[in-house]
Amino acid sequence: xxxxxxxxxxxxxxxxxxxxxxxxxxxxxxxxxxxxxxxxxxxxxxxxxxxxxxxxxxxxxxxxxxxxxxxxxxxxxxxxxxxxxxxxxxxxxxxxxxxxxxxxxxxxxxxxxxxxxxxxxxxxxxxxxxxxxxxxxxxxxxxxxxxxxxxxxxxxxxxxxxxxxxxxxxxxxxxxxxxxxxxxxxxxxxxxxxxxxxxxxxxxxxxxxxxxxxxxxxxxxxxxxxxxxxxxxxxxxxxxxxxxxxxxxxxxxxxxxxxxxxxxxxxxxxxxxxxxxxxxxxxxxxxxxxxxxx
Ligand SMILES: Cc1cc2nc3c(=O)[nH]c(=O)nc-3n(C[C@H](O)[C@H](O)[C@H](O)COP(=O)(O)O)c2cc1C
Ligand code: SF4
Ligand code: SF4
Numbered sequence: 390x391x392x393x394x395x396x397x398x399x400x401x402x403x404x405x406x407x408x409x410x411x412x413x414x415x416x417x418x419x420x421x422x423x424x425x426x427x428x429x430x431x432x433x434x435x436x437x438x439x440x441x442x443x444x445x446x447x448x449x450x451x452x453x454x455x456x457x458x459x460x461x462x463x464x465x466x467x468x469x470x471x472x473x474x475x476x477x478x479x480x481x482x483x484x485x486x487x488x489x490x491x492x493x494x495x496x497x498x499x500x501x502x503x504x505x506x507x508x509x510x511x512x513x514x515x516x517x518x519x520x521x522x523x524x525x526x527x528x529x530x531x532x533x534x535x536x537x538x539x540x541x542x543x544x545x546x547x548x549x550x551x552x553x554x555x556x557x558x559x560x561x562x563x564x565x566x567x568x569x570x571x572x573x574x575x576x577x578x579x580x581x582x583x584x585x586x587x588x589x590x591x592x593x594x595x596x597x598x599x600x601x602x603x604x605x606x607x608x609x610x611x612x613x614x615x616x617x618x619x620x621x622x623x624x625x626x627x628x629x630x631x632x633x634x635x636x637x638x639x640x641x642x643x644x645x646x647x648x649x650x651x652x653x654x655x656x657x658x659x660x661x662x663x664x665x666x667x668x669x670x671x672x673x674x675x676x677x678x679x680x681x682x683x
Contacts, residue, residue: 391451393446394422394423394454395424395470396454396455397427397456397466397470398455399637399641402457403457403489407453410423417553417556427617449480449481451558454467454485456488459637460587460590461499462585462587466637471503476511477512483513486515486518487504488500488517489517489518490520490521492525495577500519504568513564515566516680517566518677525644527664528640569681591635591637595638596657596660597636598640601650605648605650607627609622609626612628620642640653
């Protein structure tokens, strides 16, 4: 059996889960390839996403798709990615497993969204995994990164359960379990759909990134860590924003700039209060879980 794991992992948590999964699959004699589309110019700067995927994804029986949760939803680039997947034929497997990582506040409806889209793409969804992870973005507003050290042993054990499930599956006659990924209450669905409008939030609510050209030494670090290729260096090495691919507010550039030349712009006190309120209410149980639950 061959597996491919495709992730979009702006700040590394989802890729980390992908790596643990790859290790566990290989230990169980299942070949696995891991691809992170973050920072791939061919994906973010052209419209040919399907041919890009066809180029980089090898023949497989089972496809894992990993995404961060952004504002209660499946990160929108992963929605687009699933929608760009070729139909399951000619080396593209019929079976899929989505997984999401979230910053320990709320996993929202992301896993269910991924499951539905994968089913719509013609695949059978064998299972889904949600993983409580660190919330890097909180470093910009708070003294300490929220949920900095989630339980890795528990995660490894759950991944092992998932791999055993994969091993036992009959590739030709498995059922679709995507409806088991709807684990949240109706209230959460309403909140996610009415309040947490991810793309609108990116435009209107999340702080914009501001570059201080007096401090910038044009080292290019921010360009190399921007997961959506929004930051570029022009012919004079000046950092510019590419308007064809929007900032997703991962804050990688802010954290990685050696000169502290990039900062979040906007009402940071308001953002801090909002984040603290969300954290106070955070009580997702179980925090990390494989669905369907046994
Ligand atoms: C713009 C943005 C929105 C986020 N929204 C949520 C959220 O709704 N709930 C949550 O628990 N964590 C949220 N997070 C935290 C991420 O889901 C979490 O850190 C995830 O593991 C990041 O994955 P990555 O490291 O692969 O990028 C958000 C992070 C960012 C940058
Ligand atoms: S990382 Fe900072 S110093 Fe380096 S190019 Fe970007 S803004 Fe300038
Ligand atoms: S510009 Fe900065 S905050 Fe925006 S997506 Fe790129 S790295 Fe993330």
